Amino acid sequence: xxxxxxxxxxxxxxxxxxxxxxxxxxxxxxxxxxxxxxxxxxxxxxxxxxxxxxxxxxxxxxxxxxxxxxxxxxxxxxxxxxxxxxxxxxxxxxxxxxxxxxxxxxxxxxxxxxxxxxxxxxxxxxxxxxxxxxxxxxxxxxxxxxxxxxxxxxxxxxxxxxxxxxxxxxxxxxxxxxxxxxxxxxxxxxxxxxxxxxxxxxxxxxxxxxxxxxxxxxxxxxxxxxxxxxxxxxxxxxxxxxxxxxxxxxxxxxxxxxxxxxxxxxxxxxxxxxxxxxxxxxxxxxxxxxxxxxxxxxxxxxxxxxxxxxxxxxxxxxxxxxxxxxxxxxxxxxxxxxxx
Amino acid sequence: xxxxxxxxxxxxxxxxxxxxxxxxxxxxxxxxxxxxxxxxxxxxxxxxxxxxxxxxxxxxxxxxxxxxxxxxxxxxxxxxxxxxxxxxxxxxxxxxxxxxxxxxxxxxxxxxxxxxxxxxxxxxxxxxxxxxxxxxxxxxxxxxxxxxxxxxxxxxxxxxxxxxxxxxxxxxxxxxxxxxxxxxxxxxxxxxxxxxxxxxxxxxxxxxxxxxxxxxxxxxxxxxxxxxxxxxxxxxxxxxxxxxxxxxxxxxxxxxxxxxxxxxxxxxxxxxxxxxxxxxxxxxxxx
Numbered sequence: 001x002x003x004x005x006x007x008x009x010x011x012x013x014x015x016x017x018x019x020x021x022x023x024x025x026x027x028x029x030x031x032x033x034x035x036x037x038x039x040x041x042x043x044x045x046x047x048x049x050x051x052x053x054x055x056x057x058x059x060x061x062x063x064x065x066x067x068x069x070x071x072x073x074x075x076x077x078x079x080x081x082x083x084x085x086x087x088x089x090x091x092x093x094x095x096x097x098x099x100x101x102x103x104x105x106x107x108x109x110x111x112x113x114x115x116x117x118x119x120x121x122x123x124x125x126x127x128x129x130x131x132x133x134x135x136x137x138x139x140x141x142x143x144x145x146x147x148x149x150x151x152x153x154x155x156x157x158x159x160x161x162x163x164x165x166x167x168x169x170x171x172x173x174x175x176x177x178x179x180x181x182x183x184x185x186x187x188x189x190x191x192x193x194x195x196x197x198x199x200x201x202x203x204x205x206x207x208x209x210x211x212x213x214x215x216x217x218x219x220x221x222x223x224x225x226x227x228x229x230x231x232x233x234x235x236x237x238x239x240x241x242x243x244x245x246x247x248x249x250x251x252x253x254x255x256x257x258x259x260x261x262x263x264x265x266x267x268x269x270x271x272x273x274x275x276x277x278x279x280x281x282x283x284x285x286x287x288x289x290x291x292x293x294x295x296x297x298x299x300x301x302x303x304x305x306x307x308x309x310x311x312x313x314x315x316x317x318x319x320x321x322x323x324x325x326x327x328x329x330x331x332x333x334x335x336x337x338x339x340x
Numbered sequence: 341x342x343x344x345x346x347x348x349x350x351x352x353x354x355x356x357x358x359x360x361x362x363x364x365x366x367x368x369x370x371x372x373x374x375x376x377x378x379x380x381x382x383x384x385x386x387x388x389x390x391x392x393x394x395x396x397x398x399x400x401x402x403x404x405x406x407x408x409x410x411x412x413x414x415x416x417x418x419x420x421x422x423x424x425x426x427x428x429x430x431x432x433x434x435x436x437x438x439x440x441x442x443x444x445x446x447x448x449x450x451x452x453x454x455x456x457x458x459x460x461x462x463x464x465x466x467x468x469x470x471x472x473x474x475x476x477x478x479x480x481x482x483x484x485x486x487x488x489x490x491x492x493x494x495x496x497x498x499x500x501x502x503x504x505x506x507x508x509x510x511x512x513x514x515x516x517x518x519x520x521x522x523x524x525x526x527x528x529x530x531x532x533x534x535x536x537x538x539x540x541x542x543x544x545x546x547x548x549x550x551x552x553x554x555x556x557x558x559x560x561x562x563x564x565x566x567x568x569x570x571x572x573x574x575x576x577x578x579x580x581x582x583x584x585x586x587x588x589x590x591x592x593x594x595x596x597x598x599x600x601x602x603x604x605x606x607x608x609x610x611x612x613x614x615x616x617x618x619x620x621x622x623x624x625x626x627x
Binding site: 058105109111112113114115117118119121122123125126129130132133246247251254288289290291292293294295296297298299300302303 | 378425428429435438439440442443444446447448449450451452453454455457458562566569570573602604605607608611612614615618619622
């Protein structure tokens with residue numbers, strides 16, 4: 001296993017932790033929801049880590065792509081009359097192809113990271129307007145109930161609330177994305193990504209097809225984002241354009257990735273645990289100040305904390321001569337977060 | 341059937357909207373051209389000026405005093421932001437500075453929106469109380485005409501400042517060659533502060549003019565920012581004349597599209613235009 005998946009044991013540990021996490025709070029729909037959202041934003045952040053962290057392509061239309069995934073899944077399931085389980089892969093591939101096209105065009109025309117961010121921000125706004133405007137398909141800003149994937153049957157058979165089943169579905173996708181990420185980064189793709197990031201020109205000169213690798217990263221990110229978006233709507237059991245706005249998805253996913261640490265394997269999940277913990281505390285004590293605090297967080301993170309929690313924790317431990325082996329700071333943070 | 345007079349009225353309204361867009365675009369262009377900080381909080385400054393002016397009127401102040409008060413506040417606030425936040429951004433260089441600039445101003449706009457929602461959560465407007473103006477068969481709103489005139493005067497003054505005064509010439513020198521400017525004894529940081537304050541004042545005016553024609557709310561601020569971005573993409577992020585032309589053009593197109601095909605489609609046309617420009621003329625955002 002560890003040949004195929006370096007650090008597989010650690011991932012299994014994290015997986016086990018999240019398998020057990022709902023048990024103490026099974027009765028509380030609220031906490032199961034918090035856990036689900038944690039994993040969903042970790043998913044968004046994994047996609048962002050691949051495309052931005054490893055490929056310098058700042059996708060600022062994660063909300064839009066997530067919405068494409070969610071709406072397309074519902075529309076296909078509804079109009080073709082198939083199960084949402086069959087519709088989701090199609091929707092994910094469509095979103096993947098959008099990601100691929102953006103990456104392909106950007107790489108072909110050697111767009112800088114700034115240019116890609118502005119291009120995708122504009123696409124995000126187009127998608128947001130389209131979700132509201134295409135009333136016939138999306139129900140406009142009032143939306144429609146989103147209860148696909150026939151999970152309530154499973155929930156009844158297992159004798160647990162539907163929200164718990166949704167949580168485990170999300171967990172399965174999260175673990176799959178983690179396996180994909182770890183495999184990807186340790187494969188020839190990861191080596192190519194690293195070479196391109198260090199020096200695009202040099203990478204090209206030794207025969208690395210920059211456009212191809214960047215497009216692949218865009219495709220994978222698009223697929224993951226679409227799945228996360230669909231599950232985000234399923235978790236909310238109701239779909240509206242407001243779920244998929246720039247502020248609701250992209251800003252949070254960015255904060256999650258930077259808090260956890262960019263290009264860190266466990267950065268997305270560590271960041272998501274911390275951000276959702278902050279979110280839960282704010283929801284209880286200062287709901288009105290949620291947006292303001294996330295804005296301040298974004299500023300402070302980028303000015304002072306760009307290496308993220310995992311790297312900072314490792315530095316902290318090394319300073320005190322506590323050697324726990326690489327990356328234990330990450331698992332420690334997951335532990336405390338998972339219990340809460 | 342659309343009559344000529346309707347078209348004329350639409351054109352004037354479109355130009356009035358375009359005037360606000362041009363001001364916002366100029367605000368982005370000034371700061372980006374000078375310090376490579378893409379000010380994604382520009383819409384927040386616009387909204388703050390408009391809302392504050394509206395609140396001052398509620399306190400019994402006259403319209404000009406209230407507008408001056410709103411703009412003055414935004415100017416001082418801009419100065420504070422420049423001396424604190426932007427000073428930190430300017431510590432880095434090149435692509436890193438652009439990226440940090442994007443994230444800090446994005447954070448700032450989220451922060452400001454989040455703070456404002458708690459205090460000023462309704463819709464605000466600044467009715468100028470002007471009568472409609474009759475031009476031949478067409479009737480155009482006085483507010484639209486006033487918007488165009490005010491924006492034109494302010495832009496003219498701004499261009500005169502940049503072209504005729506020493507400070508303005510120093511500014512343009514940094515635009516063209518930062519190192520050269522430093523060699524002849526111009527301090528770029530001071531000029532950047534001046535220009536940032538100027539840019540938020542221009543944006544504040546755009547917000548005030550927008551509030552004169554329709555409602556403005558906290559949620560409008562991100563909309564303004566995106567409009568400003570589109571204008572600078574289409575006009576070229578370093579060209580002031582480009583920003584003005586693009587602003588007017590997009591204002592006209594948006595207003596016409598709004599009338600003929602509906603507002604959602606009009607917005608999509610606006611963003612679509614920006615995407616097309618980015619794809620075919622990406623050099624507008626670099627170089």
